[in-house]
Amino acid sequence: xxxxxxxxxxxxxxxxxxxxxxxxxxxxxxxxxxxxxxxxxxxxxxxxxxxxxxxxxxxxxxxxxxxxxxxxxxxxxxxxxxxxxxxxxxxxxxxxxxxxxxxxxxxxxxxxxxxxxxxxxxxxxxxxxxxxxxxxxxxxxxxxxxxxxxxxxxxxxxxxxxxxxxxxxxxxxxxxxxxxxxxxxxxxxxxxxxxxxxxxxxxxxxxxxxxxxxxxxxxxxxxxxxxxxxxxxxxxxxxxxxxxxxxxxxxxxxxxxxxxxxxxxxxxxxxxxxxxxxxxxxxxxxxxxxxxxxxxxxxxxxxxxxxxxxxxxxxxxxxxxxxxxxxxxxxxxxxxxxxxxxxxxxxxxxxxxxxxxxxxxxxxxxxxxxxxxxxxxxxxxxxxxxxxxxxxxxxxxxxxxxxxxxxxxxxxxxxxxxxxxxxxxxxxxxxxxxxxxxxxxxxxxxxxxxxxxxxxxxxxxxxxxxxxxxxxxxxxxxxxxxxxxxxxxxxxxxxxxxxxxxxxxxxxxxxxxxxxxxxxxxxxxxxxxxxxxxxxxxxxxxxxxxxxxxxxxxxxx
Numbered sequence: 001x002x003x004x005x006x007x008x009x010x011x012x013x014x015x016x017x018x019x020x021x022x023x024x025x026x027x028x029x030x031x032x033x034x035x036x037x038x039x040x041x042x043x044x045x046x047x048x049x050x051x052x053x054x055x056x057x058x059x060x061x062x063x064x065x066x067x068x069x070x071x072x073x074x075x076x077x078x079x080x081x082x083x084x085x086x087x088x089x090x091x092x093x094x095x096x097x098x099x100x101x102x103x104x105x106x107x108x109x110x111x112x113x114x115x116x117x118x119x120x121x122x123x124x125x126x127x128x129x130x131x132x133x134x135x136x137x138x139x140x141x142x143x144x145x146x147x148x149x150x151x152x153x154x155x156x157x158x159x160x161x162x163x164x165x166x167x168x169x170x171x172x173x174x175x176x177x178x179x180x181x182x183x184x185x186x187x188x189x190x191x192x193x194x195x196x197x198x199x200x201x202x203x204x205x206x207x208x209x210x211x212x213x214x215x216x217x218x219x220x221x222x223x224x225x226x227x228x229x230x231x232x233x234x235x236x237x238x239x240x241x242x243x244x245x246x247x248x249x250x251x252x253x254x255x256x257x258x259x260x261x262x263x264x265x266x267x268x269x270x271x272x273x274x275x276x277x278x279x280x281x282x283x284x285x286x287x288x289x290x291x292x293x294x295x296x297x298x299x300x301x302x303x304x305x306x307x308x309x310x311x312x313x314x315x316x317x318x319x320x321x322x323x324x325x326x327x328x329x330x331x332x333x334x335x336x337x338x339x340x341x342x343x344x345x346x347x348x349x350x351x352x353x354x355x356x357x358x359x360x361x362x363x364x365x366x367x368x369x370x371x372x373x374x375x376x377x378x379x380x381x382x383x384x385x386x387x388x389x390x391x392x393x394x395x396x397x398x399x400x401x402x403x404x405x406x407x408x409x410x411x412x413x414x415x416x417x418x419x420x421x422x423x424x425x426x427x428x429x430x431x432x433x434x435x436x437x438x439x440x441x442x443x444x445x446x447x448x449x450x451x452x453x454x455x456x457x458x459x460x461x462x463x464x465x466x467x468x469x470x471x472x473x474x475x476x477x478x479x480x481x482x483x484x485x486x487x488x489x490x491x492x493x494x495x496x497x498x499x500x501x502x503x504x505x506x507x508x509x510x511x512x513x514x515x516x517x518x519x520x521x522x523x524x525x526x527x528x529x530x531x532x533x534x535x536x537x538x539x540x541x542x543x544x545x546x547x548x549x550x551x552x553x554x555x556x557x
Contacts, residue, residue, distance in 0.1 A: 052088055052092055052094070055087070055088045056084075056085075058084060059081040059082075059088075059100070062081035063077070063078055063081040065077045067472065070111075071111070072111070072113040075115065075119070076113070076115065078111075078119075079105065079119050082119070085100045085101035089101060098129070101126050102126050102130070103433075103471070105126065106120070107471070109123060114150070117144065117150045118156065120144055121141065121144055121153060124137055124141055124144065127436070128140075131436060134166075135167045135169070139169065141157050141161055141164070142161060145161060204246050204305075204307070205306070205307035205461045205462065207242075207243070207310075207313075207461070209241055218238050218240040218242045218266040219238070219266065219267050220236060220237065220238055220266050220267070220268040220270075220285070220292055221237045221238070221239060222236075223235070223236055223237075223274055224395070224398075225274055226398050226402070226405070227276035228279070228405035229279065230278070230279055230320060230321045230405070230407065231318070231322075231404045231405045231407070232276060232278060232319050232320075233316060233318050233398075233400075233404065234276075234294070234316075234317040235397045236261070236314060237312060237314045238266055238313050239313070241308075241310070242263060242264050242265055242266055242291075243264045244261050244264060245262040245264075246260070246262075247259075247260055256281070256300070257298045257300065259295070259296045259302070261306060261317060262290070262291060262292075262293050263315070264290050264291045265291050266291040270285075272285055273285070279298060279302055279321060280296050280298060281298065281299055283296055294317075296319065300321065302319040302320060302321055303319065303321075303322065303323055303324065304317065304318060304319045306318070308461065309510060310458060311450035311451060311454040314397075316397065316511055318401075318511050324470070324513065334556045335553065335556060336554075337380075337382060337410060337550060338383060338409060339382065339408045340376060340383075340385070340409060340412065340550065341385045341408040341412070342369040342372060342373060342387070342546075343369075343388075343413040344362070344368070344369040344386060344387065345361060345365045345415040346361055346415075347362045347388045347390075347393050348393025348394075349393055352365070352415070352416065353418035353446070353525060354524070355524040356525070357527070359524060359534050361416040363391075364521070364534075364539065365414040365415060365416065365521075366391070367539050368414050368521065368539050368543050368546075369386050369414055369543075371539060371540055371543035372544075372546045375543065375547045376547055379547065380554070385402065385403075385408065387402050387403075396508045397507070400508060400512040400516070401511075403513075404511070404513050404514075408514050409515075410514055410516070410553070411509070411512045411514055411515070412517055412519055413509065413517070414519050414521065414546075415519065415520050416520065416521055416533065417443060417520040417522065417524065418446065418524055419526075422527065424523050424525065424526060425497055425523045425526045425528070425529050426497030427497075427498065427521060427522060428499035428500060428501070428502050429478040429479075429481050429485075429501055429517050429518070429519050430443075430444070430503065430506060430517060430520065431475050431502075431509075431516075431517055431518075432459065432462055432504075432509040432510065432516065433459055433462075434456075435504055438452075439502075440502040441456055443502075443520065444504035444505050447507075447518070448505075454505075455505035458505035458510060459503070459504060460505075462505070470515065474515040474517060477515045477517055477549065481517060481519060481545065481546065481549035484544075484545045484546075484548035484549040484552065485545030486498050486545075487545075492541065493532060493538065521542050522542075
């Protein structure tokens, strides 16, 4: 620890804690004990608290240090950053500070260290304070308390539950929460094959099943394959949610390395093998005692991520020769950006949203991508791939797979927003992450062609395996894209609302190995916005926003 930071720790930084404790206590019905530091000692030498800029800068510094350090030390640094964000939120009540605090607490809770449970509890409490939703806070803390063996965290959680007893749900809801709180719920189990080992080279996300799904037999209906030399995606469509085990078999005298997924209670009738080519030579299926085994015959050892998508339920198996990207956030340091994938939303038989005047989302998104791609090449020297170059349908599963195979450094999915309220307008940018934002969930549901609950389930599942650095890079690029687009539109199209950065569970972003965002350019359902979206000038300014954001990201701004 540097001398300068020790001075901060003994000076205004700890005084922020005293002030936040005082402000928080005064906001409660039972204020509790008065903080040890009184108001007179909470000022610095200038007679004022540190500015928000100073606090945020220090929090960002700690967050970056945490990402670089990793392990226990990294988690501690990340939680300290979250503490600073939460304290300045309680002083100034700026929503962005609370949301950043929540994300940092969540990041600290995902690491395997003694303070993980308490970081998760802090995230629940801060988010509950932000949203003013005591009922949801009770539910989250209840699940955390039942699943945590750590005494200090359990005691804190129990105290919170007692204070929120008025919001305790009905017994049937508590029973469902008990099921979710089962310690091993949602975790992949070790493979049962005697010659297999649990494959450590990647992440696994399995669903938490309802009682009905846990008993229902399932059937594999389709296998989709997207292969390339260095990366591949295999999608297994299953009629019902079910559990699965992931493992690997070493190369032997007759075969190369193999990755397998055993799908419980799943039957299959059809071709027993499918040629792929590249890193995945073929996919084979065979009957097992408890279900069906899906085997990927690999050209060489590979990193993998296995997760599921709800509605319709399907398993996604991603493999790559390259390890997951490092955890640099991109803030304050130039980054190498050689390849970008632009993903024009919808296409073919899927028009996307349609405006009141008949303008189709699929046409707007393709035109914006066609305008941005040559600028990226000419001005920045970046090679750009479009997931579709014409009016054709590309499945959501395939779009991120194409970006992975292309070894893209950024993935931008371009869309037009829509709402039943024709007055809704503005520009917003999404990242894949958990959220309780009802509007964001509805937008994700529309883009996924699924329910808001499915979008929320995906976001929650993926948040368990997306690395802190990957989430930070996506969020950073989203901020740049939002800012660059609003600047591009300002002065020419006044009054366009800045709807900011949102989080939701978008299928198209799931499994992308690079920073990825979904860009909702404007509300095509708004008559005035539709008129603008139907002009070349407005579309060009949206494309300019993409290009300027990429430039800023590459320069480390």
